[in-house]
Amino acid sequence: MSKNLGTLEETILLLVAVMVDAAYGYSVSEEYFNHFGQRISISAVHTVLNRLERKGFIRSEMGGATNIRGGRRKRIFRITNLGLTTLENIQRNRMKLWDMMPKLNSNI
Amino acid sequence: MRSDDLENKPPKWADRFLEWYCSVNRIDEIQGDLYEAHYHRSNRIGAKKANLWFIWDVIRFFRPSSFGKQRHIPNPFDMHLNYLKISYRNFIKNKVYSSINLSGLVVGIVSCLFISLHVLEELSYDRFHPYPESTYRVVMDMFNKEELSAKSAPVYAAVGPNLVIDYPEIIESTRILPFGNGVYSVKRPDGSLVRYNEERAVYADENFFQIFGFPLIDGNPVKVLSERNQVVLSESTAKRYFGTENPIGKTITYRGFREGVVTGIMQDFPENSHMQFDIVSSLKSWDGFEEWPQNWGWYDFYTYIRTNDQADINALADKLNNYLETKKAESYENTGSREVLWLQNIADIHLYSKGLSWEMGENGGADKVYFLVIIAAMILIIAWVNFINLSTARSVKRAKEVGLRKVVGARKLSLISQFLTEAFVYNLSAVILSLIIVFVSVPIINGLIEVSLERTMLLSLNVIIGLIILIFLGTIVSGLYPAFVLTSFKPLNVLKGNFYNRRSQFGFRQILVIFQFTVSIILVLGTVTVVKQLKFMQSQDLGLDIAQTLVIRAPSSSRGGDDLINRNKVFAAKLEQLPEARGFTVSSVVPGVENFSISSFFTRFDPKLRRDCYRVRIDDKYFSEFGIDLVTGRNFRKELQSDSSSVILNKEAVKLFGFGSPDDAVGETLNPGLRYQWKIVGVVENYHHSSLKESLDPIIFYYHPTSGNFFSVKLENGKYQQIVSDIEEIWDEIYPDNPFDFFFLDEFFNRQYKSDQQFNVVFRGFAALAIIVACLGLFGLVSFTTEQGRKEIGIRKVLGASVMKIVLLFGRDYAVLITIAILIAFPLGYYLMNNWLQDFAYRTNIDPYIFVIGGLTVVVIAFLTVSFKSVSAARSNPVGALREE
Structure with a gap:
């Protein structure tokens, strides 16, 4: 399986990394909306999260239940070291590219 | 919990659909997320729209990654090993109940095996002929x-x-x-x-x-x-x-x-x-x-x-x-x-061959065979009922186990299979134990009631197939109901411990107890009736005196001509000199010997109408030696030459030939006009020639003093041994070519009841077994309910109840059941006994006291069983029961 990250995958991986101990299907989709203003369906989030877990970028464990959830437990996701280094690599490469960006007219 | 607690519920059908397709591994996160989303959405955009979104989400989740109902299925082999282990531990833990269960089953199966041996033997009759079908x-x-x-x-x-x-x-x-x-x-x-x-x-x-x-x-x-x-x-x-x-x-x-x-x-x-x-x-x-x-x-x-x-x-x-x-x-x-x-x-x-006359040997036992089969089945059913009763009663204890198993994920089916496994183990071990017991005890039983059961038959294909069927049938019959009862408990109630109630409603278990006691009472009634009928037959006045009578089979080996007649005269003369011999008579048959001698006769009133009548050849002392009274006319006389063509009738024969009265018969002639015609000179009282199963026979007595098949010697009281050897000495001197072959008439006559006596022994045995098994069950049941009620007893005692009151309290439930059993058993028992008695020409009446005995026996045994356990429970120190909490 490719260890490459798609754009949505990268975004969600970032969200999981940010939301320490609070990342699960619904909260991630809400957070996504809060940051990007775009709705993303829960089922899509689940798909991505599962894919990330299979690729080894995140791991999960069952967390607590709440009344709102009808007594169902959350699957809490956490970023793995692999996930973190991959994110950092991407970020570093991007920064390199940004640094190489010629200084254009700031008016543009 | 679940969605019931939420203010706005998502559409139920969509929710169910989700639960249906979603795998257990994923239901938590998916359903939880959807509920959570639904909750927030309904606050934000209203319940209706949130519902639509919910449905839409459920549909979007409907994809392979959510499916796969792969639960964790336990390794079936391991699981069954565990069931066996639990069965074993339960057995060890509750030795009393377990052994009651097991011994009841063993008794039931042992009875079945014995009866099957008997039945198989009965069925095997005459199958060895080359053309049995044709x-x-x-x-x-x-x-x-x-x-x-x-x-x-x-x-x-x-x-x-x-x-x-x-x-x-x-x-x-x-x-x-x-x-x-x-x-x-x-x-x-x-x-x-x-x-x-x-x-x-x-x-x-x-x-x-x-x-x-x-x-x-x-x-x-x-x-x-x-x-x-x-x-x-x-x-x-x-x-x-x-x-x-x-x-x-x-x-x-x-x-x-x-x-x-x-x-x-x-x-x-x-x-x-x-x-x-x-x-x-x-x-x-x-x-x-x-x-x-x-x-x-x-x-x-x-x-x-x-x-x-x-x-x-x-x-x-x-x-x-x-x-x-x-x-x-x-x-x-x-x-x-x-x-x-x-x-x-x-x-x-x-x-x-029931009802056939002049049959070879004792045939026609089909009824008895059916009867025994029914009894064996009854005992087995009682044993199974015990198992059902005790298992469901014990369910109180097992309920926690069941609750726990359910909580950790046992499904109903696996629980049922657990309890069926347990029943199977019981039935299997009962069958094995029974086989051993029967194998060992067949020779003992054979000696005890003079039967010839063949234990090698135990290993015949029929028996083995039967036993396998029995094991599985027993497992289903005895295991299924407890399995359903046990698995139906709600784990939460069980684990909280608040579901036991001593006085449960009138349920299945009560009906089973009634059934057991109905059968037991009927068996006791039957036993009493059989014994009474046997006593009746043996004590009944036969119309003749067969006590102290030595019967010798008359000599049949002759040297030709009048040899035997002459020797018989010498023998009779010598006997008369013996002080111990009171009298001596010669006849063609004696009571208890089947009479093959029949001829047809007619009277002058209707020469065309021929009637068959038994014939007995006697001498002039037959009536006096056997104490048969002359009603009218005269006895044969030695000195009258004409008596060789005279006959004497019994009253039954008088009736047969249609004479108005004994007096009318005397002087009439039988077969008038034929070469051999017989003048009636006297009429005697009826007597029972054969057992009281038969009605009285019409008999014509001929005078034939010189030869007969039997010599009957009336003996003085005393040393029979000595008398017999004295007579044998005379015999050997006169009849060296004939064996001295004798029997005592009363013993011989009563031998006709041998099969009835055997039946009686067998019947009593099985009745006792049935009652024992039923009481074992009752004992188990009572000890269990009292144990469950220990706290109740303790509290009652603390509040001042007497031992007697407490025993009565616990006995009352069973008293009701036994009363109902009596009400059912009495009429049914009466009907069955009446049916059985129809086989006998002379039968005892069914007295009320039979019912008193039958009812009392069972009531007393049941009372002892109940009080044995409840008294000790009632007498125990309440502190013991109350402090553990």
Whole structure:
């Protein structure tokens, strides 16, 4: 399986990394909306999260239940070291590219 | 919890759909997320829109990654090992209940095994013949004026040979004439005379050994009976006469003058044959044999036929119905009688010959067999009921286990299979234990009630298949209900511990207890009735005195001519000098001996109407020695020459011939105008010639003082041993060629009740077993409920209840059940006992006291069982019960 990250995958991986101990299907989709203003369906989030877990970028464990959830437990996701280094690599490469960006007219 | 607690519920059907398709591994995150989203959405955009979104999400989740109902399925082998382990631990933990359960089952299965052995033996009768399917016995119903007068096992001499000629489907027939009894003797090389009285000697047609499956050890089956005066001996009989010598070709003498040649040795007849013969002689030895195919008057011949494979038995039976009508039309016309032939398959003779007269041996036990089967089944069912009862009662204890198993994810099916496994283990071990017990105790039982059960039969295919079926049936019957009860508990209630209630509603368990006690009471009632009937029959006035009577089989071996008559006179004279002998009489039969002697008679009122009547030849002392009262007329007189053509009737015969009163009969003549006509000189009281199962027989007594088959000697009280040896001395002096063969008449007569006595013993045994098993169950049940109620007892005692009150409280529940059982058992028992008694011509009445005994026995035993446990519970210190909490 490719260890490459798609754009949505990268975004969600970032969200999981940010939301320490609070990342699960619904909260991630809400957070996504809060940051990007775009709705993303829960089922899509689940798909991505599962894919990330299979690729080894995140791991999960069952967390607590709440009344709102009808007594169902959350699957809490956490970023793995692999996930973190991959994110950092991407970020570093991007920064390199940004640094190489010629200084254009700031008016543009 | 679940969505019920939420304010706005998502659409139920969508929710269910989700739960249906979603795997258990993923339901938490998916459903939880959707609920959570739904909750926030309904706050934000309203319930309706949130619902739509919910449905949409459910549909979007409907994809393979959510499916896969792969639960964690436990390794079935491991699981069953665990079930076995738990069963074992439970057994060890509750030794009392477990052993009650197990011993009940063992008792039930042991009874079943014993009875199956008996039944298998009964069913195996006469299956060893070469053509069991196509061999039949011809028997006949005899009607007098359209009224059934007798069902006769033997038929006319002519029937066999003529059937073979008239019906092509009948291949062959063979006849057996049961008149070979008497003294047989052999002169040994050393000059000594070996002599025995043979009781099981017959004459048979030459194809006897071809139709029947009695193998010959020596001799050609086609030839051993083909000539006059040929004799075939059974192996053990041959040993008696010839020892180790080869008997073939040797001479054996019958009744001192008729010589036969031993042509064959047959194996001793197997136990499971309705025929039991030691000596078979050729039928041709009889004078007049050649004329028998025309003899339609003499019906002492047991006749067997063999049909070919194409024969339609029903059609043949129809044809036989009218057969005698065509052959004896004239005689029927004259006498107003009628006879109908019918067929019995040879394998049916032993079980289904009820009501046939002049039968060989004791046949017709089908009813008893059915009866025993029912009893065994009842005991087994009672044992199963115990298992059901105790298991469900114990469910209180097991409920926690069940609750826990459910919580950790056991499904209903696996729980049911657990309890079925447990029932299976019980049933299997019960069967194995029972097999061992039966195997060990068969010889003991055989000795105890004089039966011959064969324990090798235990290993026959039928029994093994039966046992396997029994194990599975038992597992289902005894395991299924407890399994359902136990698995139906709600784990939460169970674990909280608040579901037990001593006085539960009138449920299945109560009905089972009622059933057990109904059966027990009926069995006790039956036992009491059987015992009463037996006592009744043996104490009933027979109409004659058979006490202190020594009966000697009269000598039959003669030196020819008047030899025996002369010697008998000497013997009688010598006996009279013996101080211990009070009296002496000679007769053709004695009470308890089957009378084959029957003739037909008519009176002057209706010469065409012939009636069959038993004949007994006696001397002038018969009536006085046996204490039979003369009603009217006179006894035979020695000095009257004319008494050789006089007869005396019993009252039953007076009725048979239609005389108005005994006085009217005296002076009349029987068979007037014939060459032999008989003048009636007296009438005597009726007496029971055979057991009280039969009604009174009409008898005509002839005067024949010089010869008879039995010498009856009335003895003074005292040392019978001495008397017998004295008489034997005289006997040996006068009849050196005849064996001294005697019996005491009262013992002999009561031997007719042997099978009833056996039945009685068996019945009592099984009744006791049934009650024991039922009480075991009751004991288990009571000890359990009292144990469960320990706290209640403790509290009651603390509050001041007396021991008595507490015992009564616990006993009351059972008292109700037993009362109901009594109400059911009494009428049912009455009906059954009445039915059984119908078999007896003379029967005891069913007294109320039988019911008192039956009811009391069971009530007392049940009361003891209940109080045994509840008293000790009630007397215990309440502190013990109350402090553990």
